[in-house]
Amino acid sequence: MKKINRCILVTIDCWRFDRLKVFGNNKNIMPNLDNITKESVIFKNMISNSSNTAPSFYAIFMSKIPVIDGDYTPLPKDKESLPKIIEGEGIKTCGIHSNPHLGRITHYNEGFDEFYDLFENHNSKSLRKSVIRSIYHFFEILELEKIILYTQKFIWKLIRNLFRKTITSDKKFKSPYANAETVASKAINWLSKNYKQSFFLWLHFMDAHRPYFPPDEFIGKVAELSISDKKKKFLHKWGNNFKPFLDLPKDFNKEYEVLTESLYNAELNYIDYNLGLLKSFLKKKKIYEQCSLILTADHGEALFEHDNLGHQISLYDELLRIPFILKLPNFKSKFKSQIIFDELVESIDIAPTILELLKIPKHKSFNGQNLLKLIKSDDFNEKDFIFSALLHNKNNVYSFIRKKDVPYYVMISCRTKKWKLIFDEELNHYELFNLLEDPSESTNLYHVQKPDLNLIKELLKNLIRKEIESYNSETKKISRIISLHKINGR
Structure with a gap:
């Protein structure tokens, strides 16, 4: 009889690595996941290979570094992705998400026997939202991808205006994304019909993505200050319109930083609660011990570090360092306790x-490494450095094709365990950080003249220069395709 192999990949949008106890946070924000880490x-x-959803998921599903190994959205139809390969082996596959950049139009449905785009379902009730959705499907049916590309600017503007109306009206606050309860319930429903066979299930949670709309009962569990409806309305309105490189609102103060972080933590607490229900279901069906469970993020989230909120155009570690928890089948019978590795690993390894x-x-075609080799001490090549990259234009927020008169630029980072160099092609600007002495990346050492620093700078600069020159040479004759998302936001 063929052995049954079950794997669940849970990705949480905007999940910072520092919200779990294993990373030093003792606020009990995610107690269910804290318990899972004890047996993982x-x-x-x-390290995420980018700081936005589209390039990050390109790394996860294609095992390639965005920009360096190719333009990252939509997923190429003519190449193998993780779900396609799994489906090709006859294993049942299911994908559940609520992110507008991970849908059919960007080919994320390919390779899934069942694919639930809850963003579409969640935003299908109003007439205006239905019109936007219909435009997508009309172009998709006709395969007019170039028209889709050029109309994306208009469509995103409509969607953004809808979100603004939602958060500025006097009605009850409503997230533009399906919530954790909806995602987890859909997963449990699918599992109830398919748990007896081999499967690959992917769940993506959007609750920790701005704007933050956690249920009130979860705010009380983690909030450091009380949050009135008036304050919540201000946070939703201001937070969803915040852009990088702009001054904070005049009435902004330190209290709102604390309140914003409380809302973010409450969203994670809400996700954690629903993941606890999923775990309980797996235990009830007696398959939890036999399941492989991976919990990670596409990227992190800035909570006012470097004067940013969200995940704008930057490659600092609040966006690139992400959790990665791997619960192996029958872990307790193989290992006495939790295992922790400090080696550098990256999203393309997933x-x-x-x-x-x-x-x-x-x-x-996969460029990443199998991390089980590291666990087994079996021919694992520890990485000397890791690249993360994205394309951007700070002055052209809405677009996703490089037009002749609008240039897009590479932002790229190269890191070792100790050092990290960030280069912004648009500004021709470098930043160098000693990650061991300055983990918050607050002191740029690039212009410090010391022999040892100069050596590090030249080493990392040469690595970055090689990748950018290679990328530019390959794209001279074609447009640089950007993501189907607001360049500085998702």
């Missing part, structure tokens, strides 16, 4: 690891 493998230096968990050979 923890990678303390998991897909090869999942293939190994499902007993599928690594695909030749």
